[in-house]
Amino acid sequence: MAPTPSWVKQLKPSGAQGHELLAAERANSNVPVQQLEELLHTKEVINRKQRLLSILKAEKVFDKSQNYFMGRTDRFERALAREKRLRILKKQHNWTLEEFRTATELIGEPGPYGLHDTMFKVTLGEQGTAEQQEKWLTQAEDYKIIGCYAQTELGHGSNVRGLETTATWNPDDKTFTIHSPHLTASKWWIGSLGRTANYAVVMAQLMVGGKSYGPTPFCVQIRDLKTHEPLENIHIGDIGPKFGYNTMDNGFLLFNQVKVPHISMLARFSHVDPKTNKFARRGSPTLIYGTLTWVRSTIVMQAGSVLARGVTIATRYAAVRRQFQDRDAPAGEAETPVLNYTMVQIRLLPLLAATFALHFTGKSMMDQYQENKKTMSENSAKPTTRGAGPEETQSGSDLLADLHASSCALKSLSSTIAAEGLEVCRRACGGHGYSSFSGIGPWYADYLPTTTWEGDNYMLTQQVARYLLKSARSVLNNEKPTNDTTRILTEFHSRRTIGCAFDIIGNDEDLVAAFAWRVSFLTFEASKHRDEQKKAWNDLLVDFYRLSKAHAQWMVVKNNLSALKKIEKEGKLGKETFDVLMNLFRLFALHTLEQEGSEFYASGACSKHQIQLARTNAVMQLLKEIRPHAVRLVDSWGFDDWVLDSSLGRQDGRVYEDMFYRASELNPLNKITVDPYPDSDVLFKRVEKSKL
Amino acid sequence: MAPTPSWVKQLKPSGAQGHELLAAERANSNVPVQQLEELLHTKEVINRKQRLLSILKAEKVFDKSQNYFMGRTDRFERALAREKRLRILKKQHNWTLEEFRTATELIGEPGPYGLHDTMFKVTLGEQGTAEQQEKWLTQAEDYKIIGCYAQTELGHGSNVRGLETTATWNPDDKTFTIHSPHLTASKWWIGSLGRTANYAVVMAQLMVGGKSYGPTPFCVQIRDLKTHEPLENIHIGDIGPKFGYNTMDNGFLLFNQVKVPHISMLARFSHVDPKTNKFARRGSPTLIYGTLTWVRSTIVMQAGSVLARGVTIATRYAAVRRQFQDRDAPAGEAETPVLNYTMVQIRLLPLLAATFALHFTGKSMMDQYQENKKTMSENSAKPTTRGAGPEETQSGSDLLADLHASSCALKSLSSTIAAEGLEVCRRACGGHGYSSFSGIGPWYADYLPTTTWEGDNYMLTQQVARYLLKSARSVLNNEKPTNDTTRILTEFHSRRTIGCAFDIIGNDEDLVAAFAWRVSFLTFEASKHRDEQKKAWNDLLVDFYRLSKAHAQWMVVKNNLSALKKIEKEGKLGKETFDVLMNLFRLFALHTLEQEGSEFYASGACSKHQIQLARTNAVMQLLKEIRPHAVRLVDSWGFDDWVLDSSLGRQDGRVYEDMFYRASELNPLNKITVDPYPDSDVLFKRVEKSKL
16 A cells, blocks of 8 residues: 555544643633533442553554454454453453453444353353353353353244244153254354353253143254364354344354263253153243343343443534534624534533433333342352352332333333434434444444344334233233322322323423323323223334333333432532532433323323424524533543544544545555556456355 | 354254244235235336346355455445446446436445436536537436536535535636645535546636635536546545445545636526626526426435335344243233334334325325426426436426425435334344344445435425425415415414314224314414514524424325225225225324323323323234234335345345355455454554564
């Protein structure tokens, strides 16, 4: 590649420089960045991050400069090398699990050990007996075996009961035969399986004495531990390139009548007695229900920070990028930073508000989960878990059921907000948002699967609706409210002949109450359709989706407000900063209300005039008030430049220098010189000859 | 890569096979696919496509099987090889321009000759003198020189007046000096420039005698015609990887005081007299205004077919993919094709409706454009154009201004619908939508720039608002309506004290009238804010965006209905099929109305009850009625499997076989065997040693 000539190296961007513009932005606001960052993340976490960053940045294998250029195979190999190095560093520095996780998060790419670290080890820990843990978990902890979790099949995603892979008990030799009877039985999408794992937890339909006992986990060796070739009668491979997540080797896996020993079936909650050849259940696997609730709560909190990355990049760039003069400005004025345009503000600032709202909501969910766990009875045997989130030992409480439904609704809403918000951020960067150097596109592409896994965002809403219908029935039966949901439903029901009057713009509690009113209205509407009018379930799915969304939106504004009240009480922030956070709360709530205006209006939660005022006055006024603090607010999320890996989002505003450097100095395409003429035919012949 | 074992090759998907399911779908509807396809595309175009497809499929260079696997450099080189081959085929088969364009469209990837074929040659044709065309255009037609169009700069996109590159007239030696004074002056995003072009039309600020005359086009050689190296004091390169469009070499370009001869300035509309050293304008460059209107109209029509590709894939796959039993179905029933779920229907069928609505609207725009052109006076000198769309010879008519505003509003709306709709289609495919083999992700990523180029979708809405404000003023001044826009505004204004009563669900004309009413209401609201209350322009940008969207939505439903009325009159379709198209029209209109409910309600165009009925009854009923025809309706778009390049969208429904084949037989990642253990360190050392 031709070196960048010296006359180019001397050039600077025209006009005010990026670092000057960002400095001016930061001078315009008093938001105490460090204090706010500590409120979001705690001092401990911030220090941990800085310590780990300095270790990672010093290692060449973690260098990110070629990430956006590499093809699939190189990216995968590099990701594996990074994971290996990370294991070695963990030992060297004697990292805690928390430190190790933070390091992984800072590297910011899915890696081929991902499912080993989480699902494989966790499943052995949760569902294996002591003997099984002794046999496999110890080796797995030492990376003597590398595992994955093989549940999803080519023809079966959300519906686990429909899995086709079978595991048939052979009474004669006390083994199981694992088999893939159809092509659609092929395990598919299995993370870490494609090239890396040599073991798998395989979910298969257990067949004993000709009878099916449903999906059951088996721990199965799939590749040779020395040659790494697939074992006989096992076909494995990577499933191919994806929209994102290409550093991960999602794989497929087929079995042709493969015999595995009795010990393979993970037997904590059910087992086949080799003497009687009978199947029996033991203990209660409800812990998984609790773990999923926990996992979804982490997704909610993570959604805030995932989105914050995009908002940070887009906001900083919008302060540096100038375009046109304000139409009402005097002629000859310099171009305006696009962050001054309300059309840019209306796209970015509600998302900035959402980052805080989701963060506070996720945190509150996790706190509630922990609290519940404590108050729950402890009469079941406590399962061993290694590396997993906490789980409760008994289900059945109303609080837990409420938390479960909340986690479904919030997982669906928050990951949708984050995914779609990232794309809004990318487009708000104009043309340059399309460049990989923006850092948003690749991040968005890697995040997208979150809308599908741990419960598809559409499917989950049915569970929420089912819970809300049940809650409505209990209210109609005059049962006493046992949680927040039944409380608001009861309140709504008691006022059904009186109506409501919420001062949505002037009073924050009323604003939250309007969200509660709307979801209550929709719940009783759904209840009328399903329970009274006996409408088909399928005909109500769209209503259920809207209902779940309304439920989640209510919880977000409710949790956001109560988190702020708590902060106010604890006096952790100065009044000025606190007011900015209150404005962010109001912006998120009123912008959401305005977007869903017709539902709010139909429910009677507010008047047409109020919705109009929210749209044309309140939201626009809030944009104005938040605007000066935008850069400091994104600064308080505390993303290091190395983490963002974005030309547009640089902390110092040197956007154009960085874009240019990457294109002119790093881009490998500039190493090739082509023959541009059609007739000369040189390149064409080369391709024809190649094996492609 | 290990070959697929024979026991795997014998496996079939479980249950009803994909081809059986699609056959059953097709048997369930009488929609005459071929007849409808001819209505959409004409028999002539369909035959042309088939003829060209058989030529392309026979050539190895056009083989698509490695497209989803190749890295950037390989994809680019392959794309260039394809473009070269296409040129040769064009000569061999003596293709017309139409045939050549169809072939390019069938290949379906942006190619490195792209900007040469369109912008470079077109600009020379439109803005060059006869002498200049003689000098460059002939060579360009023969591909002796390959050009690009260098306008956008690193620091300047939409605001052309802000360009920094200068072209300074040197009276002494009668040359111009082209110069990039700052880093932000670097040309950026220039298609075909990065590696391919050896000429560029460069837009630069013309400086004559110390005075600036604004952006002016220059035709400049930038690379050596033999070595293909950049000429002295010119720095060129590819700008790096992007979210999509990676077969194209978008480039950067900087000049260090480069002298070019007098002839370089394209002088059809302005020139510098070498004798007097004076600048002068001549002729009128308004044709460009017309050309842009034409280009935007083509984007509208293209949006329908771009979206139809995603809808075809998602609809076919939804008919093959089965998940869960219907909750109300008797126990033991087989899993249901997901297309039966209303939550899937509500995502796909309104988009299916949108494909037709956009197609008819785009077609009508293009017809109106041609008609206008005829009725316009022909007193200007007719410019020579080669390869460009048609353009008018004089602007200024009200009809043309209306068409210009319409094209802005519709370009913005239609490309947003298509881009966002494709992502909805991808997600509606569940997990497999994330695989590149779905074919939707790569297609979406390549389409996304359309929302930014030819007028950014947000910026354009200001032009629409400006036009509508002007129209409102003319109505308030009691001027006579001269086009559809002023007609509906006048009608609304005359009824402002009477109101309206539209039977939106029972009457199609009323449904369209409700859209007209809403946009009229919003127009006069905007007029009140800007003209009476003197609100700042910047404070109204969000309202303007909504206004433009409302205007575009009205035009789509209006054009859709009148296209159908015309079809009915001409008796081109049987009643049954015609009724299906009418239902699609209603679905698009009522679904849109319901989504924008609060605006329709606020404007008084319909009642709260009507919006509720539209949502819970009419839309749900239309989904039911359209559902059986879904597969035949997407069939009628006529996409060949080779064009779709999608496992999920295969015409024969062999979805799982194709997914598996691509993963197991084509995926190059399966050629590598890794060492999976962290301690062995082999792979890590290799990466450390590499030059990356």
